[in-house]
């Protein structure tokens with residue numbers, strides 16, 4: 096089963112986002128521009144597409160593991176959240192975490208992947224005291240390394 100999503104190409108010469116294999120969760124997004132990232136540098140990169148997600152869905156821009164493993168490239172805000180009401184161009188906030196090597200992307204390169212998911216919206220009920228739990232307030236490494 097797949098959810099139908101309206102997509103508009105702001106850059107008609109780029110391919111639509113696509114899944115590399117059956118069963119893949121992420122559809123690859125393409126760079127709409129050339130970009131060079133020096134060590135530690137970041138950039139907001141255009142993808143040339145805008146989408147209209149149905150209510151009850153969101154899309155998440157995830158890094159590609161190959162770029163992370165080979166070049167240390169990830170996303171500053173991973174995963175980036177695309178709201179259902181957003182009609183602007185999807186952009187990718189890339190960062191080069193490598194200490195030594197610059198990395199270069201060309202227009203048309205696959206720079207990130209989009210994961211579409213159903214999402215719940217919460218109704219927040221304020222209370223004076225929360226119900227107890229086994230974990231309680233322990234966190235941030237409380238179970239050891």
Ligand SMILES: O=c1ccn([C@H]2C[C@H](O)[C@@H](COP(=O)(O)OP(=O)(O)OP(=O)(O)O)O2)c(=O)[nH]1
Nearest residue numbers: 156172174175176177178181184185186187188
């Ligand atoms: O990686 C991302 C993250 C967000 N967006 C777009 C879609 C999203 O719906 C909108 C707002 O994102 P977010 O809520 O994360 O950013 P914000 O800093 O809270 O901006 P705003 O005040 O517009 O909500 O920006 C992207 O194109 N790429």
Ligand SMILES: [Mg+2]
Nearest residue numbers: 176177178181
């Ligand atoms: Mg926001």
